[in-house]
Amino acid sequence: MTMKKVVTRTQRRRSQFEGFHFTREMMGLGDDGGILADFRVRAWDAFEKLPYPTTKDEPWRRTDIRGLNNDFQLPVAEAYMDLPAIPERLLKSLVSDQHGGQITLLPGGMHKDFDAESAPKGVIFTDFETASRQYPQAFGKALGKVVDPTEGKFAALTAALTPNGVFVYVPRGVQIDQPLHSLVWAAGEDLAHFSHLIIWLEEGASLTYVHEVASPKDVPGQTLHGGLVELYVGMGANLRFVELQSLGDNVWNFTHERAHVEQDGNIDWIFGAIGTHLTKNFSDLDLAGNGANGRMSGFYFTDGQQHLDHDTQQNHHAPHTTSDLLFKGALKGESRSVWQGMIYVAPGAQQTDGYQANRNLILSDRARADSIPGLEILADDVRCTHGATVGKIDPELVFYLRSRGIPNEQAERLVVDGFFDPIMQRIPFDGVRERFQEAILEKMGGTTSSFAV
Amino acid sequence: MSELVIKDLHVNVAGNEILKGLNLTVSQGEIHAIMGPNGTGKSTLAYSLMGHPSYDVTGGEVWFKGKNILELEPDERSHLGLFLAFQYPVSIPGVTVANFLRTAINAHRKAADPEDKGIQIPQFRTMLKERMDLLKMDHAFAGRYLNEGFSGGEKKRAEILQMATLQPEIAILDETDSGLDIDALRIVSEGVNALRSSEFGALVITHYQRILNYIKPDYVHVMLDGRVVESGGPELALQLEEQGYDWVREKYSSVAV
Numbered sequence: 001m002t003m004k005k006v007v008t009r010t011q012r013r014r015s016q017f018e019g020f021h022f023t024r025e026m027m028g029l030g031d032d033g034g035i036l037a038d039f040r041v042r043a044w045d046a047f048e049k050l051p052y053p054t055t056k057d058e059p060w061r062r063t064d065i066r067g068l069n070n071d072f073q074l075p076v077a078e079a080y081m082d083l084p085a086i087p088e089r090l091l092k093s094l095v096s097d098q099h100g101g102q103i104t105l106l107p108g109g110m111h112k113d114f115d116a117e118s119a120p121k122g123v124i125f126t127d128f129e130t131a132s133r134q135y136p137q138a139f140g141k142a143l144g145k146v147v148d149p150t151e152g153k154f155a156a157l158t159a160a161l162t163p164n165g166v167f168v169y170v171p172r173g174v175q176i177d178q179p180l181h182s183l184v185w186a187a188g189e190d191l192a193h194f195s196h197l198i199i200w201l202e203e204g205a206s207l208t209y210v211h212e213v214a215s216p217k218d219v220p221g222q223t224l225h226g227g228l229v230e231l232y233v234g235m236g237a238n239l240r241f242v243e244l245q246s247l248g249d250n251v252w253n254f255t256h257e258r259a260h261v262e263q264d265g266n267i268d269w270i271f272g273a274i275g276t277h278l279t280k281n282f283s284d285l286d287l288a289g290n291g292a293n294g295r296m297s298g299f300y301f302t303d304g305q306q307h308l309d310h311d312t313q314q315n316h317h318a319p320h321t322t323s324d325l326l327f328k329g330a331l332k333g334e335s336r337s338v339w340q341g342m343i344y345v346a347p348g349a350q351q352t353d354g355y356q357a358n359r360n361l362i363l364s365d366r367a368r369a370d371s372i373p374g375l376e377i378l379a380d381d382v383r384c385t386h387g388a389t390v391g392k393i394d395p396e397l398v399f400y401l402r403s404r405g406i407p408n409e410q411a412e413r414l415v416v417d418g419f420f421d422p423i424m425q426r427i428p429f430d431g432v433r434e435r436f437q438e439a440i441l442e443k444m445g446g447t448t449s450s451f452a453v
Numbered sequence: 454m455s456e457l458v459i460k461d462l463h464v465n466v467a468g469n470e471i472l473k474g475l476n477l478t479v480s481q482g483e484i485h486a487i488m489g490p491n492g493t494g495k496s497t498l499a500y501s502l503m504g505h506p507s508y509d510v511t512g513g514e515v516w517f518k519g520k521n522i523l524e525l526e527p528d529e530r531s532h533l534g535l536f537l538a539f540q541y542p543v544s545i546p547g548v549t550v551a552n553f554l555r556t557a558i559n560a561h562r563k564a565a566d567p568e569d570k571g572i573q574i575p576q577f578r579t580m581l582k583e584r585m586d587l588l589k590m591d592h593a594f595a596g597r598y599l600n601e602g603f604s605g606g607e608k609k610r611a612e613i614l615q616m617a618t619l620q621p622e623i624a625i626l627d628e629t630d631s632g633l634d635i636d637a638l639r640i641v642s643e644g645v646n647a648l649r650s651s652e653f654g655a656l657v658i659t660h661y662q663r664i665l666n667y668i669k670p671d672y673v674h675v676m677l678d679g680r681v682v683e684s685g686g687p688e689l690a691l692q693l694e695e696q697g698y699d700w701v702r703e704k705y706s707s708v709a710v
Contacts, residue, residue: 395506400543403503404557404615405531405564414556418547418598 017052017065020157022192026074027160035140036132043149043159050153062338062370063280063309068252069222072192074161079108083187084216090183094210094431095242100178101125103166105195106185110164114180122171125180128196131167138169142200146230146260152282154254158194158226165196165228170205172234179208184227186215186247192224199230201237201265208240210432214275219250222277229257233265235289240268242432246439247275249304255281263289263318270427271298271327273308274439284313287321287352297426298327299436301443302335302367309338316345316352316382325356328423330416331367332443342374345382354384361419362392363412413444455518455534456480457502457623457654463512464494464501471497473679474513481622482651486665486690487658489676490698495658496540498676499627503537504530517623532564536621538612540628544600550611551581551595554618561619584617588644606637613644623654630664642667662694675701 024044029037053060086104093099101114103125114125124135131139149159166182186193197211213227225247233239239259247253253276259267273279285294294314302308314323329337343354360369371388393415401411417440424433457479464472471494479485489495501508502515504527514521522530545553555577562569572580581595588610600608609629616624626645630638645655645668657668665673665687673690675683677698682705683689693701 394543396543397545399505399527400539401545401553401557402527403531403537403539404553404619405528405560406557407528407560408526410556410560411528414548414553415545418545421547421598 016054017068018070019052020070020072022072022157022161028163034132035136035143036128039143039149040160043156046150047153047156047160050150050156052153059282059311059340060280063278063307065252065278068224069190071190072222072224073190074163075107075188075191075193077108079188079191080106080185083107086183086185086214090212090214092431093179093181094435095179095208095429098178099181100176102181102183103127104183104185105164105166107188107191107193120171120174120176122169123174123176124167124169126167128162128165128167135167135169138200139167142167142169142198142230142232144230146198146232147228147256147258151256154226154280155228155256158196158228158254158256161192161226162194162196162228165198168197168199168207168209170201170207172202173204175206176208179210181210182212184213184225186213186223186225186251187219188223189219189221189250190223192226194226196228197230198232199239199241200232201234201239203235203262204237205234206238209242211241211243212246213244213253214246215248215251217248219248221250223248223251225251225253227253227255227257229255231257231259231267233259233261233267233292235262236264237262238266240428242270242429243272244432244435245273245275245279249275249277249306251276253279253281255279257282258284258286259294260286260288261292261294264291265289266293267295269294269296270432271296271310272432272436272439273298273300273310274302274443276306276308278307280309280311282311282313284315285323286315286317287323288317290318291320292318293322295323295426296325296327297423298325298329299420299423300327300329300337301331301439302329302337303332303443304335305333306335308336310340312339312341312356314341314343314354314356316343316349316354319348319350319352321349322353323355326423326426327358328360328420329369330361330363330419330440330443331369332363334364334366336368336370338370338372339388340372340374341386342376343384343386345377345379345384347378349379350381352379352382352384354382355386357387358389359419360390361416362390363416409444413440416440416444454481454651455622456516457535457656458516459502459513460516461513462498462501462515463510464497465509465511466497466507470511471679472501475676475680477674477681479623479654479656481654483672484649484655484657484668484670485672485674486670487656487674487676487681488660488662488690488693491660493676494679495676496627499537499540499625499658502530502625503527503535528560529564531619532561534622536616536619536624538609538616538624538626538629540631542600542608542612544598544603546598546601548599549596550599550614553599554581554615557615557619581618584614587617587647588614589640590614605632606634609633609637609641610644613641617644617648620648622652623656625656625658627658628660629657630659630661638664639667662690665690677701677705
């Protein structure tokens, strides 16, 4: 009997992400009167204590960060001067003829365009440093209150390293007619960009807001973006919040977002995601007060090697609250999407109505969508429904359309357009719908058709 | 005047030969009815003529306007002037009847003239309303998702609406009468009759003679086991209605394998 000698080659494969080279000193704390500096230092402490997520952690089970670089640089001051400029079309208002104001966050700088004089009294739309110095009361009350930096490694990192975020404050009863807009421009190679947005609506206030995160296409290497979005909707307040993510496919994107809605408040939250190499997003809706209402509508389209992971929570903490989530995505190439959704109904949150649905359309044999709905209901008088589907284009539909003279590519496009129609119906802004239509066209590989409807 | 000439057509479905050498000629201006018992290949003929990818043509030719259309894609066949009214139209979620029809019309225009910029919206709306009135359809129909939640009658009317809009030279109506009550059948038939002209030919595939009371055929053919075995005038349909298909089967039992 011969013994077969088995030689095992140990492959040096990282068992987990090794960790960034960021240091405490990189925070470069400025003169902001203390509120912001204290917050960032606490966030850094939390960042140091928290472990990096691994695929053993349930929320990260399907998203592996071991391929992430660890030696990103922070942009130096005025780095944007040497980087590609923001395309003009991204600066146009998507939801009305013009902006009420716009802040662009650039690598190593920012640009503010807001006429505070002509805005209603008490409205704040400015950067964190200014807010911390000039409006300590409002800013101090809002900073880190909706998303706690200790919630996760990337939340803490983003809170600590965001050089200068955007703060929006609308006082009691004030309705802002013109939409406000912020744009994060994450240009550059091997850079880390961090952004933090806080919107705070006092009782009865109302606002339409567009938050866009974008970067140039075809950039080699990796770029990092960490984002925090905190939305506070006071009693009876009304927020329409549109966020668009069209980062280049070199970007690894980690975001924590939450809307906190008080009694009878209302949020209409629209997501569009077409970019990044990898995204891990947490978007939570906390319905905190009696009768609070939230609608979340998501659009995504992936291709190539993209990996988009959206983790949503609809938390009904109070009675008579309603939530309605619809996320729809199409996938091409070898891309992958993950949607994990949870409706939570707290004990005593009676007469709540929660709905969640995720629909995926797979356009290639190698693309994959994971769709994982969940319910956790601790009250007994509620209505909660959910649904999740993953499907392909039905060839019978394409044949039917082709039999009417519609060429193959256009027939598929029509089926995809139809698939997304329920999302489009939920978007009250022509400009946003057009942006999604353009994204579909681009991802489908078509040119603008002169007769596209 | 164009003709659809089917010569010795052989078609396999999932490896089984369904059409076994079918010959038939349909000219513009003529209405032909094809009748036959279930399972003789009537729907296979319809799908094969339109180019459904699951129907495997193993032999024969189909000539239309100087082309063997078996070599063309379904959309190219449509551009040539061929139309199929489906027995079971699929629903297209999220695509309205109006959007779909405008896309189809524009695809036809673009096929005829690559520089075409598409039909003007007001012109399209006027035309669509006219056609819907013809089929006694509520105008709100234009805004509904195509075939989604349509009743059987609505689906068939939507098929005829498409036919009336695209104005084919030769239309194949695959069991358009199935699942229709008498009122719906009358409306659909009137829609077809309104299109009758020297420019329009049709192949009406049906299991029952009933629809032929409304759409009077010029010719009637009987299909059995993948072939056309008997052809005649409208009186042939009446004979089948009275006597059934047994006499045809007996007559051609030596032919049928």
